[in-house]
Amino acid sequence: MFKKLLAGAAVSALLTHSLFAAPTGKDIPFAAEAREIYKTAVETHTAKGHGKVPDLANYLAGKFKAAGFPEEDIHVKPVGETAVLIVRYRGDGSSGKKPISISAHMDVVEALASDWVNDPFKLIEKDGFFFGRGTLDDKLGITAVTTAFLRMKTEGFVPSRDLIIAFSGDEETGMISTKALVHEFRDLTDSEFVLNADVGGGLLPEEGGPPASFGLQAAEKTYVTFEATVRNPGGHSSRPTGTNAIYDLATALKKLEAYNFTVNYNDLTLKYFSSTAKKTPGDLGKAMAKFATDPTDEWAIKTLRKDPSFVGTVGTTCVATMLQGGHAENALPQSATATINCRIFPGEGVAKTLATLKTVMANEEIEFVTLGDPTETDASPLRDDVLAALRKAVDTTYPGLEIVPSMSSGGTDGMHFRAAGIPSYGVHSVYIKSSDAFAHGLNERLPVKTFYDSLTHWYVLLTEISK
Ligand SMILES: [Zn+2]
Incomplete structure (x- = not known):
């Protein structure tokens, strides 16, 4: 797989070394x-x-x-x-x-x-x-x-x-x-x-x-996908009941949307931020430099999390990617399922991430399934x-x-x-x-x-x- 390479402004004064005199x-x-x-x-x-x-x-x-x-x-x-x-x-x-x-x-x-x-x-x-x-x-x-x-x-x-x-x-x-x-x-x-x-x-x-x-x-990071399903007896749509699989799932998903996973770092990500900071202008560069020296700094964490290129470098991310629910326009849904894709920070583990999802989505009725056989490294x-x-x-x-x-x-x-x-x-x-x-x-x-x-x-x- 061709991964996202590291972007940044061009560095000047690169050519301080003499050029390798071999054929090219x-x-x-x-x-x-x-x-x-x-x-x-x-x-x-x-x-x-x-x-x-x-x-x-x-x-x-x-x-x-x-x-x-x-x-x-x-x-x-x-x-x-x-x-x-x-x-x-x-x-x-x-x-x-x-x-x-x-x-x-x-x-x-x-x-x-x-x-x-x-x-x-x-x-x-x-x-x-x-x-x-x-x-x-x-x-x-x-x-x-x-x-x-x-x-x-x-x-x-x-x-x-x-x-x-x-x-x-x-x-x-x-x-x-x-x-x-x-x-x-x-x-x-x-x-x-x-x-x-x-x-x-x-x-x-x-x-x-x-x-x-x-x-x-x-x-x-560890790639893992979960499915979260809410089930309900359903019924006729002319007779709405107090519970609804789609509403229950939506409520749980809104909680996930608002949640930030714990901040993580290791030697590698701190080195990455301190190097990349030097070539990154503005607040983003300042946040990288700050995070590299103090990964608990609230402002630095907030600034990095706002950028899609870096939110994944400061911790685990889990996001809803697919949705499925109901079976007829005039029936109460008997089930609703959300697909949630996670990129888990090294060392955090699949089991711990799933436990966090369950706590955050806060509905004991939700059934979670782990898709595939994720490899943790x-x-x-x-x-x-x-x-x-x-x-x-x-x-x-x-x-x-x-x-x-x-x-x-x-x-x-x-x-x-x-x-x-x-x-x-x-x-x-x-x-x-x-x-x-x-x-x-x-x-x-x-x-x-x-x-x-x-x-x-x-x-x-x-x-x-x-x-
Ligand atoms: Zn490849």
Whole structure:
């Protein structure tokens, strides 16, 4: 899933570091190979229901074989109609450390060709962009990580610890394959931590120039949906009674509307606010700075809660999203159901959130149902080695760009690794303008420059973290 990146005003005086004097763009090693992989990946229709993920996994497996990876280190494992790809890059063990996994997803969200300007499953380069489903989410990640492995192998690079590619095949839908990577195939993927090639990077300002910051995803909120139902014997609408399922539910929902969940914070969100404050003008910036030093400050909390971009960063949110009730225009309703979607702050938990909902909505007659099987995760502690390697990688594209830890609203492979006790860091290199970001939507695209920059980013990141 392509998460909201970190917005902000452009920073001046960025270019204090000397520029990395390596080749860039199409001149970098393996650029042509990468473009071919990208084209094949985009043109393989890996949306749910088409059964094509194994084709893509096998195609990539062939590339690793051709580059000299031994067969026993390359695994395409079927998971229902989809598949996972696991590739181990053996190190010399000199660091004495556990492996590092790199995650990305081979599937895409469905795209209807009739709605697109061009065929979504053809890679088209036009006006400085690559167009096609997955160009942004996440066939860029698949391509950049694969190409980095091929280049490192060809150059004879030997890591000081094993590196493991762990590509999932249904991240956009069930994440069954992600769970399989973490549990069923744990003997092949067990690692100290994960680098996620599906989230990370920065928003390019609409007016041009470098991004304001690089967002490093180190936490996700828990996504959970509840249904709240009021039942009633009903009756004829000409004979209203003292109780009514719709009125009872409406009364309870008005209480939820007026309620603010407890304020939460952790090291990561406080760092995020103190960094972002510097580039955010007006009261909002002041509130961020204040909250970062005193997260109990009432004015700061109130100001941040008023902004839809930040209300979720200061605590759990739950909001009514769907409504259903009654069965005939001339009958008293026998039931009324509201769908309530929550984004739970790390550490708060689903059970506690549900208990709070029950207390707040204050009607013992309401039946609550939890939809699906929510995955609860804690924030991943920031690591100096990840930050140091990421620093070098980011500097190849935007020297000196500030790296800001972030928490996304939930929904990447990272959450299943975190839930299993393996920290995950979203360190991908997507740089795009907000007005060009159409992940999951129509006419998805990626700036050509970002494509080639991403290849260098992953090559530097992986060689630095494992040298
Ligand atoms: Zn994605």
